[in-house]
Structure formats: structure tokens, C-alpha cells
Amino acid sequence: MKVLKGDCLKLLEQIQDESVEAIYLDPPFFTEKTHKLKNRDGSQEFSFDDLWGCHKKYAEFLYQRLVHLHRVLKSSGSIFIHCDATANYLIRSLLNEVFGPDQFRSEIIWYYKRWSNSKKGLLPAHQTIYFYSKTDSFTFNTRYTDYSESTNVDQILQRRSRDSQGKTVYARDEQGEVILNDSKKGVPLSDVWEIPYLNPKAKERVGYPTQKPILLLERIIEMATNPGDLILDPFCGSGTTLVAAKLLGRHGIGMDISDDAVNLTQQRLINPIKTDSNLLQKGRNSYLTADKEALALLQGLDSIPVHRNKGIDAILKQQFNHKPILVRVQKPGESLLESIRLLSAAAQTKSSQLSILVQTQQSESISEQMIPASIKIVHAPLVQIKQILHDTGKDNAVS
Amino acid sequence: MKVLKGDCLKLLEQIQDESVEAIYLDPPFFTEKTHKLKNRDGSQEFSFDDLWGCHKKYAEFLYQRLVHLHRVLKSSGSIFIHCDATANYLIRSLLNEVFGPDQFRSEIIWYYKRWSNSKKGLLPAHQTIYFYSKTDSFTFNTRYTDYSESTNVDQILQRRSRDSQGKTVYARDEQGEVILNDSKKGVPLSDVWEIPYLNPKAKERVGYPTQKPILLLERIIEMATNPGDLILDPFCGSGTTLVAAKLLGRHGIGMDISDDAVNLTQQRLINPIKTDSNLLQKGRNSYLTADKEALALLQGLDSIPVHRNKGIDAILKQQFNHKPILVRVQKPGESLLESIRLLSAAAQTKSSQLSILVQTQQSESISEQMIPASIKIVHAPLVQIKQILHDTGKDNAVS
DNA sequence: TACACCTCTGAATCTTCCA
DNA sequence: CTGGAAGATTCAGAGGTGT
Numbered sequence: 001m002k003v004l005k006g007d008c009l010k011l012l013e014q015i016q017d018e019s020v021e022a023i024y025l026d027p028p029f030f031t032e033k034t035h036k037l038k039n040r041d042g043s044q045e046f047s048f049d050d051l052w053g054c055h056k057k058y059a060e061f062l063y064q065r066l067v068h069l070h071r072v073l074k075s076s077g078s079i080f081i082h083c084d085a086t087a088n089y090l091i092r093s094l095l096n097e098v099f100g101p102d103q104f105r106s107e108i109i110w111y112y113k114r115w116s117n118s119k120k121g122l123l124p125a126h127q128t129i130y131f132y133s134k135t136d137s138f139t140f141n142t143r144y145t146d147y148s149e150s151t152n153v154d155q156i157l158q159r160r161s162r163d164s165q166g167k168t169v170y171a172r173d174e175q176g177e178v179i180l181n182d183s184k185k186g187v188p189l190s191d192v193w194e195i196p197y198l199n200p201k202a203k204e205r206v207g208y209p210t211q212k213p214i215l216l217l218e219r220i221i222e223m224a225t226n227p228g229d230l231i232l233d234p235f236c237g238s239g240t241t242l243v244a245a246k247l248l249g250r251h252g253i254g255m256d257i258s259d260d261a262v263n264l265t266q267q268r269l270i271n272p273i274k275t276d277s278n279l280l281q282k283g284r285n286s287y288l289t290a291d292k293e294a295l296a297l298l299q300g301l302d303s304i305p306v307h308r309n310k311g312i313d314a315i316l317k318q319q320f321n322h323k324p325i326l327v328r329v330q331k332p333g334e335s336l337l338e339s340i341r342l343l344s345a346a347a348q349t350k351s352s353q354l355s356i357l358v359q360t361q362q363s364e365s366i367s368e369q370m371i372p373a374s375i376k377i378v379h380a381p382l383v384q385i386k387q388i389l390h391d392t393g394k395d396n397a398v399s
Numbered sequence: 400m401k402v403l404k405g406d407c408l409k410l411l412e413q414i415q416d417e418s419v420e421a422i423y424l425d426p427p428f429f430t431e432k433t434h435k436l437k438n439r440d441g442s443q444e445f446s447f448d449d450l451w452g453c454h455k456k457y458a459e460f461l462y463q464r465l466v467h468l469h470r471v472l473k474s475s476g477s478i479f480i481h482c483d484a485t486a487n488y489l490i491r492s493l494l495n496e497v498f499g500p501d502q503f504r505s506e507i508i509w510y511y512k513r514w515s516n517s518k519k520g521l522l523p524a525h526q527t528i529y530f531y532s533k534t535d536s537f538t539f540n541t542r543y544t545d546y547s548e549s550t551n552v553d554q555i556l557q558r559r560s561r562d563s564q565g566k567t568v569y570a571r572d573e574q575g576e577v578i579l580n581d582s583k584k585g586v587p588l589s590d591v592w593e594i595p596y597l598n599p600k601a602k603e604r605v606g607y608p609t610q611k612p613i614l615l616l617e618r619i620i621e622m623a624t625n626p627g628d629l630i631l632d633p634f635c636g637s638g639t640t641l642v643a644a645k646l647l648g649r650h651g652i653g654m655d656i657s658d659d660a661v662n663l664t665q666q667r668l669i670n671p672i673k674t675d676s677n678l679l680q681k682g683r684n685s686y687l688t689a690d691k692e693a694l695a696l697l698q699g700l701d702s703i704p705v706h707r708n709k710g711i712d713a714i715l716k717q718q719f720n721h722k723p724i725l726v727r728v729q730k731p732g733e734s735l736l737e738s739i740r741l742l743s744a745a746a747q748t749k750s751s752q753l754s755i756l757v758q759t760q761q762s763e764s765i766s767e768q769m770i771p772a773s774i775k776i777v778h779a780p781l782v783q784i785k786q787i788l789h790d791t792g793k794d795n796a797v798s
Numbered sequence: 799t800a801c802a803c804c805t806c807t808g809a810a811t812c813t814t815c816c817a
Numbered sequence: 818c819t820g821g822a823a824g825a826t827t828c829a830g831a832g833g834t835g836t
Contacts, residue, residue: 085506086500086503088488088491088506089487089488089489089491089492089495090488090492092487092488093488093489093492101485104485105520105521106520106521106523107484107487107525107527108521109508109510109525109591111508111589111591112809113547113586113589113808113809113810114589114808114809114829114830115806115807115808115809115828115829115830116586116587116806116807116808116830116831117806117807117808117829117830117831117832118805118806118807118830118831118832118833119587119830119831119832120539120541120831120832121504121505121530121539122504122505122507122530122587122588122589122590123586123587123588123589123590124505124589124590124830125589125590125591126506126508126589126590126591128506131520131521140519140520142519187512187514187522188521188522189521189522190510190512190513190521190522190523190524190525191521191522191523191524191525192508192510192524192525192591196809196810196811197809197810199809199810199811199812199827199828200809200810200811200826200827200828200829201809201810201811201812201826201827201828202810202811202812202827203811203812205827205828296696297696297779297780298780298781299696299759299781300731300759300760300779300781301780301781301784304545304546304552304583304585305545305546305552306552306553307548307549307550307552308549308550308551308552308553308822308823309551309552309553309822309823310822310823315552315556316784316788317582317583317584317585318582318788319581319582320788320791322579322581323579324556324579324582325788327784349823350553350556350579351576351579354791356784356787358780376787378780378783378784378787379777379778379780379783380696380780381696381697381700381757381777381778381779382697382700384777384778385700385715385726385755385777388755388775388777389715389717389719389724392719392753546808546809547808547809547810549809549810549811550808550809550810551809551810551823551824551825553823553824554808554823554824554825555807555808559806559807561804561805566826566827567806567825567826567827567828568825568826569824569825586807586808
């Protein structure tokens with residue numbers, strides 16, 4: 001691991017041709033003031049130079065460095081450029097210029113959930129990483145994702161058979177459930193990655209403005225290099241790339257023009273802290289306490305699903321007496337009284353004055369007095385249907 | 400709804416300045432190959448004339464049209480351009496030129512799950528839509544989504560304030576009790592949208608190469624326009640934009656240079672929109688299909704699921720008078736009477752003497768006489784809950 | 799007009815508490 | 818003591834407000 005201080009343009013001169021397996025960079029973006037619009041009537045002939053406009057300086061800056069980066073890359077090497085939303089199109093053109101359009105591999109979308117704000121418009125929740133290789137024979141380790149994470153993929157993994165008309169259909173067992181394929185290889189990683197944003201509470205955080213999650217870099221490094229390979233980050237900032245490289249047994253060279261960045265990086269390399277994302281490790285589904293079946297019963301209702309809370313499955317968006325309206329769906333094998341108890345407890349802590357319990361199981365009749373006034377009970381279709389069958393059965397003794 | 404045949408450059412001249420609220424376009428992509436796709440029965444063939452010799456020619460082609468599109472847009476209007484991965488950076492530059500970089504609103508990422516393992520590298524699974532507005536005061540209807548699974552909604556409901564050190568803490572009243580927030584709407588929609596790719600088997604599919612899911616268009620239209628507004632699609636293709644616009648009560652103008660596209664669009668607009676309507680409703684409830692939704696309501700019932708379009712969703716294993724007991728779940732956007740009619744018809748052919756209808760929508764009260772004796776109606780939780788809210792609202796005039 | 803400061807916000811962690 | 822659930826905390830980014 002080497003961390004060099006200075007402008008990477010100069011520092012790169014010391015790096016040998018074709019010596020680096022992978023490059024990751026998150027170049028600084030110069031925010032320049034907007035340029036004026038020219039004639040919009042379309043009368044004038046279109047010129048490509050216009051597109052560059054005032055960004056010429058920045059383009060030049062990056063272009064020079066990209067040329068060097070291309071030079072030091074091995075023929076099996078790849079480059080990953082992390083882009084600002086305002087500059088990605090610019091960087092893309094430069095990459096096409098330096099690496100060639102044929103060497104474009106992927107436009108990786110890193111997306112995440114984030115705090116919202118009152119912005120008018122869509123909440124920005126992704127960043128772009130361009131992936132180019134130097135030649136067509138580039139190092140690439142295919143990575144598979146767990147297919148169980150996504151229900152859509154489940155469908156793809158369903159076993160197929162032919163129906164009576166000879167059409168391909170999904171195979172189903174006697175219960176009508178789909179049968180899954182045996183293959184457990186998983187789904188090849190796509191170019192859309194959900195990786196949690198570096199959380200405000202994460203210990204991994206070192207306070208650097210554009211700090212990236214180690215998990216993001218790990219994925220890139222594992223994908224494009226093998227252990228022992230050399231990785232270069234010409235704008236290393238807080239040094240996440242090098243930390244990830246070290247954790248994965250790769251070599252690394254970092255460069256930054258700022259003293260602080262270089263110091264920070266060296267410090268982090270001595271004692272790398274990586275917060276294992278609970279979310280990523282266990283998967284989103286591990287948080288779900290309000291199970292799918294329960295929420296399905298509430299479909300169409302204007303409600304907020306509630307997880308991480310045993311007593312309730314949802315809160316209505318509507319309020320009652322300025323207090324939340326809680327909803328619980330009776331769970332299988334749970335007595336009605338137990339349901340009422342759990343819901344009552346939740347209602348108390350949330351000072352709710354109106355709660356709704358969806359009864360899903362037929363039960364012993366319980367006295368009205370055992371139901372708190374603030375709890376209303378509604379019946380799942382199943383319960384009502386069974387009641388109907390029971391009633392008609394009495395009249396009409398045929399099963 | 401108007402569908403015009405011809406090059407949109409010419410056709411746009413007929414459109415008044417500042418008369419359109421939103422524009423969606425999916426311009427022909429820059430590819431060397433021609434898009435050709437046979438209709439499923441092989442009878443018809445669609446083709447694009449999208450052989451652009453070089454980038455410059457393509458850029459010029461698009462630039463001229465963008466200038467006109469900018470002109471016809473109202474000052475509160477927005478434009479959405481659907482981009483191919485190979486051309487998005489180019490289109491982005493053109494938009495900056497014509498609309499101005501300050502009018503960039505979002506880079507929308509539409510992603511979907513796919514299955515393929517043929518390629519070395521990452522599986523492409525997204526497309527980009529650029530969202531620019533004409534001015535800063537653009538029409539925008541915020542849409543809300545669920546909170547993340549890892550979010551403790553319970554906490555979100557509590558009001559917060561700052562303590563003496565300026566740290567954020569929960570607000571408490573004099574008794575030390577937490578103060579609750581007003582009702583929450585959820586999280587504003589982000590710029591990353593997961594929308595399933597058009598299933599090759601979907602009925603929606605009409606055989607046009609780049610057809611987009613109607614759900615995608617629905618989201619854009621609802622976001623950027625209000626009912627009665629005018630929407631323009633200068634490369635309307637199979638007409639999904641216009642269909643979505645019509646279903647949402649907006650006006651629309653479509654243009655396409657191909658006879659096939661214009662005919663197809665007109666056909667889709669004239670034809671009963673029922674299929675589209677169903678699909679539109681289907682998409683509204685995140686990822687559950689109408690089938691699954693219906694089954695969810697019937698969970699735990701000892702029944703045999705039945706394929707759709709036969710008036711029924713399930714047949715109970717139990718019988719009544721040695722005849723099957725049929726179950727139908729009222730579909731979104733379907734009136735109760737319509738449901739009864741469909742179920743009755745099915746009951747007749749199956750000579751069922753007892754059928755059950757699960758009412759999922761609140762409805763006008765209908766007289767008992769309109770319900771055949773053999774049909775029993777049960778209520779989905781949603782209906783019962785709305786009734787409770789209605790009743791308590793009357794007693795307790797606080798929302 | 800320009801700018802500093804305050805307010806509001808949701809994700810996902812960290813911390814505490816309880817059985 | 819331990820594991821897990823419930824509760825608390827932090828940050829960044831946009832808008833609003835006041836000087």
C-alpha cells in the first residue's frame with residue numbers, strides 16, 4: 001500500500017506502463033456557472049463544440065489524466081469512474097474518447113435509501129459508476145446474487161412444463177404452488193446495485209464529505225481483480241479504495257493532492273474499520289415483521305406498513321383525535337385474546353385511541369367485555385366465509 | 400386524442416407555442432442495426448429507420464426536434480426523454496443545450512430484474528429517463544412510498560426538537576410524555592424506480608419493439624400533469640403514452656412516421672381499454688398481480704385457485720348440495736353489480752348453488768333484491784375498516 | 799439582494815433495557 | 818449473562834426565515 005501526495009498528473013508519470021489491474025476514481029467536480037443559451041430557433045447549424053461549452057476546462061483536466069490512466073492499465077485491466085449527476089455525461093464522452101466506445105462495459109447504478117427533504121421533484125437516490133475495460137479480454141469474476149432476495153427472480157426460477165395445448169407454463173404442485181428449479185447458482189449480478197448509503201451512525205464514517213461505503217469498493221475490487229493484483233486510486237480522498245483493497249488482499253496505490261486526505265488514508269490503513277451492514281448481510285426481508293400475508297389483507301388501505309414492532313402491522317395515514325390508528329392482523333396460531341393483548345399494549349405506548357384488529361382465525365366466542373373500547377375487530381374474508389358455510393350447513397345438512 | 404402521421408419535425412410546426420404540459424419521448428436509438436420484430440403470429444413486421452451514420456447526424460436530428468419541443472411546452476411544462484445506454488450522455492448534452500443545465504430535474508433510473516447469463520460482465524438491467532422542466536415553477540405532484548423496512552416508523556411519528564447543545568432530541572411535554580407528529584404521508588418517491596419489464600406474455604404486449612410498461616408512463620403522467628392537461632409524444636410508437644394519458648383523463652397528441660405505429664396506436668385507443676385498465680390497476684398495487692391479490696384475501700381457505708377471466712378466483716374444496724362453491728374477489732375498478740353479474744354467470748355454467756363474493760371496494764348501497772339468493776357477500780378488511788372510520792368520524796368529529 | 803442560520807427529514811446504526 | 822427488541826441518535830441537504 002502506497003499513498004502519494006500530489007497532483008496525480010505528475011505522480012502518474014512514475015507509474016510504469018501496463019502495471020495496474022484496476023483503477024477506481026471519484027474525480028472532483030468543478031462547479032462552474034451556467035452558460036448562456038444560444039439561439040433556440042434551430043436555424044443555425046448544430047455544432048458539437050457547443051455541447052462542451054464552459055466545461056472545456058474541466059474536460060481538459062480530466063482528459064489529460066485519463067490518458068495516463070489508460071497507459072498504466074494492464075491489457076486485462078478495467079477502470080471505474082464514479083460520477084456526479086451533473087457531470088456523468090461529460091465523463092462518459094471522455095471515456096469514449098480515451099478508451100473507445102467498444103470498451104464500454106457497464107453503467108453501474110449505485111442506489112440507496114436516504115433521508116428525504118422538502119425538495120420539489122424526485123429524491124436523488126443514486127450515483128453512477130462507469131465501467132470501461134482496456135481490451136475485450138478483461139479480468140472479470142462473475143458474482144451471483146442470492147435469488148431469494150427478489151420475488152421476480154423466483155418467478156424466473158420456476159420450473160416449467162407444458163400444458164395440454166403444448167404451451168409452456170409454470171409447473172405447479174397439487175396445492176397450486178409453483179415449483180422452483182433446483183439450480184441454486186443464483187442470479188448474475190446486474191448493473192444496478194443497492195448498497196446502503198454510509199449511515200450517519202456508522203463507525204466506518206471518518207467525516208470525509210464524499211466517503212464511499214467499503215462494501216461498494218469491495219464489490220468492484222472482487223469483480224475486476226484477483227488477490228495480489230494492483231489497484232490505483234488517483235483521487236483517493238479518505239482512502240476507502242485502499243482500505244477495501246487491503247481487506248481483500250490486493251495491493252494498492254493511492255494519490256491525493258490534499259495533506260489531510262493522505263494522512264487520513266494512512267491512518268485508516270493502519271486500523272481499518274468496516275461496519276458490516278446489517279441490512280446487506282441479513283437482507284431487507286429480515287426486518288419485516290409485518291408479513292406479506294398480513295399486508296396483503298390490508299391492500300388498498302391508505303396505510304404505512306410497520307416493521308420492527310411486534311404489536312402492529314400498519315398505521316393508517318389517517319389519524320383519530322390526532323393520535324395514530326393502529327392495525328394488527330391476527331397471526332396464525334395466535335388466539336384472539338393474545339392478539340388483543342398485543343395490540344392493546346402497542347396502543348398504550350403509542351397513545352392510540354382507535355385500533356383495528358383483523359381477525360383471521362375462527363375462535364371461541366369471547367365476551368364483549370374482554371375487548372377494550374378502543375379496539376375494533378374486523379373479519380378476514382376467510383372467517384366470514386367459514387361462518388357462512390357453518391350457517392348454511394346447519395340449514396342444509398350436506399357437506 | 401390525436402394521432403398524427405409524419406415526421407414530428409414537420410408536424411410540430413402545427414402545434415402552438417406553450418400549449419403542452421408534458422412531453423414524453425423515446426427517440427429512435429443510435430444503433431447500427433435495424434430493429435425488426437415480427438408480430439407474434441408473424442403477420443406484421445415493424446421496423447425503424449434509425450440508421451444514423453454518425454453521432455453528429457443523430458445529434459443534429461434530435462437537436463432540431465428538441466428546439467421545437469421546448470417551444471411548444473408551457474412554462475410549467477416538463478419533458479421526459481427515455482434513453483438507450485449508448486446514447487444517454489449525448490441526449491443529456493443536447494438537453495442541457497436546449498433547456499439549460501439549471502432545468503435538469505432528475506436522472507430517472509428505471510430498473511428491472513432479468514435473467515440471462517450469456518454475457519461476460521454485468522447484466523444490463525436499467526434504462527435512463529431524463530427529466531427536464533421548462534422553468535423552475537413546473538407542475539409536480541409528489542407521490543409517496545413506504546418507509547424502508549429498517550426504519551422505525553414508531554420513531555418517525557414522534558416530534559423532535561433541539562436541546563441546549565443543539566442536538567436533535569424527542570420533544571416532550573410538561574409531563575415528560577412524547578409528543579406525536581401529525582399524520583405522515585410516507586417517503587417522497589426517489590429517482591430510482593423498480594418497474595417489472597414488460598413480460599413477453601403480457602396481454603399488453605402488442606408486438607412493437609420498444610414498448611414500455613404502461614405503469615412507467617402512468618407514473619410520469621401523474622407526476623407531471625393534472626387531469627385535462629395535454630401530453631405530447633412525438634415518437635409515439637405503439638401508443639402506450641396516449642393509452643396511459645387517456646386512462647388518466649389527460650389529453651394527448653401522438654406522432655409517428657410509421658403507418659404501422661399510427662394504426663396500432665389508433666387501434667389501441669379505440670379498442671376497449673379494459674385490458675389496459677386492468678393492467679393499470681394491477682400496477683398500482685406494487686408488485687402483486689391481481690391474481691395474487693385475490694388469493695391473498697383468500698389465504699387459509701381450503702380452495703383450488705382458478706385461472707382468471709372465468710368470473711371466479713377459487714373453488715372451495717368443500718361442496719354445497721354436491722355442487723361446487725365458487726369464490727370471486729371484486730377487482731379494482733369493478734363495480735359490485737358487475738362482480739355479481741360475472742359471478743352469477745360462472746355459477747350458472749357450473750350449476751353452483753352457493754357462491755361467495757368478496758367485496759373489496761366501497762360501493763353505492765345496492766338493494767337486496769339485486770343479489771341472487773345463491774350469492775353471499777363478504778367484506779374485505781378494507782371495506783370494514785372504512786366503515787368504522789366513517790362511523791367513528793360521525794360520533795367524533797375529529798379526523 | 800445576499801447570506802447565515804434554523805427547521806425538517808428518514809435510514810440505519812448505536813445504545814439501552816428487559817426478560 | 819445473553820440475545821433480541823425497543824428506543825435514541827446522527828448526518829446531509831433542501832427550503833424557509835430573518836438580518
